[in-house]
Amino acid sequence: MVIVRRVKPLPYWIIPIIALLAGIAVSTIILYILAGASPAAVFSAIAYGFTRPGVIAKIFVALTIVGIALLVSFKGSIWNIGGEGQITFGMMAAAWVALFTMLPYINPGLAQASMIILAMIAGGFWALLAALPRAYLGLDEVPVTLIMNYIAYYIVDLLVYGPWRGSSTHNYPRTDTIPSQAMFPQIPGTTMTWDGLFLLIITFIGVWYLLRNTSIGLRIKILGNNPNLLRSSGINVPLTIILALTISGLIAGSVGALYLGGDVYHIGYPIESQTANYGYTGILVAWLSMLELIAVPLAAYIVSALYEAGIKYQTLVGGNLGGMLTSGTSAIVDIFIGSILLLYTILITFSEYKIKIIIER
């Protein structure tokens, strides 16, 4: 078996689509074998997910923003696996504004804006902590950002279990529900909020401008393709690394505010078993987009439809597994995401390479 480079790469959209279809097929087979679930139920759940834009809107907005956040660092070949921790930190900052300041009672608009801005700063700060050793010591950012997700979880757990425990929760370890003035208003007929939609548009245009028209964007792109060129042309490489990761963290942090103010309205304990895992799922979105900004919303739509399909399917086949499949942590979603992402990772090779079988005699 020999792998040779193609003279002309395949069009970039072919592999994601093949991986998607093959991944769904593989998941269906796995579910059939292990859970005895009929393929028809899988397909009807997937059809349900893809045809309910109003229902998946909330997940779509969050995943698009996380996808864009990760894209910024991925463009610079800085693999930010820490979106989850940055979101968690953002959530913590937003909760502080909503629960422990007077802002919501003074001016709801101002309170919601400060929740988002403070969440961004918190997320950016958490990413900056991982960026510094990467930039100045060459410490691989993948394990560092990953480990920092867990540190962020436990910092929030410490707060929620201790000083932030709610006064109206019957001593149950969770924060109080945020005041209604700090809740983001929902767009009627959908699950998303006006704040979320606004943030999505701003982020998309902002990052589009950053990558297209600014020197920072150009430096990040060169960092990804040819860091030696950057070094030899006298540009501060550590600073570029720090910017790529910190901007990524800033954007991811804002999703923490959206999740708190537009979805859950409180922080539960322990947070690691109640998170929506947007930080990890966002990696799939960024990968499926082939790091093309314009394709991120499309990838996010596909992934959020599958996300919803997994939750729907769980309610359909729960009976086969003794009705014990918990709906919060979603095993079916994990199967979909895992098999699609794995196949995609493998198949992406073949957009630039082809396999030749040579029989030696």
Add this chain to the structure above:
Amino acid sequence: MSGSILSFIVGASSLFLAYYLAAVGHGLMEKSGILNLAIDGVFTLGVAIAFAVSVYTLSVPMAILATSIIAALFGLMLAFITTKLPISHGAAGLSTMFLGYGLAALVGLPAKVVENKRLISGSEGLAIIQPSLGYMWVWFYVAVFIVAVTIWYLIEKTKIGAAIRAAGENPASAEALGVNVLAVRLFASGVGYALIGIGAAIFELAYSPVWSQGKGMGYGWIAFAISLSAGRHPILTLVPAMIFAALEKFRFIIESTYNVPTDLGKMLPFVAAIAAMIIFMVTPLKRKLAPPKSLGKIYFREERTV
């Protein structure tokens, strides 16, 4: 006083063994240059498999064997695709992690149904195969000692070990010197993941013999952090494995006695891992304990001639 030290040593033994096996397996795999981000998913799956197989066969050796074989298959798969194809180690690992989480629920839940039916009908269920732990803890420490010395000898003193280290530092030069990088990485990952699988089985069967969906999640990352905080060295790994096993096992006692929140103890392995990584990077320990130079770097043989 000696009684409390003994109860400490006995109490932490099974988790110490589970952590140590998973961490040392992880270290062995990463020594060969493959970034291993699938550990938590496969550990969680291993816990579910150990539970399911012991429910179906009522045999502890079968459960350990099945778990280690399936885990090893995941290791071989990861080593093959990351060495043979020019793909990202991180993406391959994380997607396998998701798959592991999902499969764990699908493998464990049907067995849970069987187990629950047994318990309702008045039978003892899994409890009948649980050996009375008695002096088992001695064997746990013996097992840790044997594995530690064997893996250390393998990595530091044998030809295969030299090849593993060469494949991790610079696979292209290693290949030029006649090392079969693919074979070496398959070996390191297969053995590494078999150890991770046995660790998961010990975790399920000896440390906490119950199962519910999501059991084991996060413990793979603790093993990951243990391995990193000891610079992937098989002997040094004993220290953080013991400390963090004791912290986890006795966290409620520590909380009530010293008024330290449990989440602080849970955070400690991860903080220690990052601190150790920075120390290994900036001090002379770098020679021995810094990550392999080509860890996680794409090594694609076919590309060399282009």
